[in-house]
Amino acid sequence: MNVQVRLLGILSISYPAFSKFRTIKIDKGITIEELIKHMGLNLSDIHFISVNGKMVKAEYQPVEGDKIIFFPPASGG
16 A cells, blocks of 8 residues: 655655655555654654644554654754
């Protein structure tokens, strides 16, 4: 199935192809945590996960057409 993934902030610097929504194919029934690992990201680098505009936990199982955004921890001063 297909989902759209976007990375924000510092995450998009490491993976510029995902600075805008990018469609990727995933297996049905995997969790967001498994998707993160599949993409080569570390769960500890992600502070919030949004699916279709709502915050979800890493245990969420995406469905066809979901728009997933990964947010890094905020920093600055």
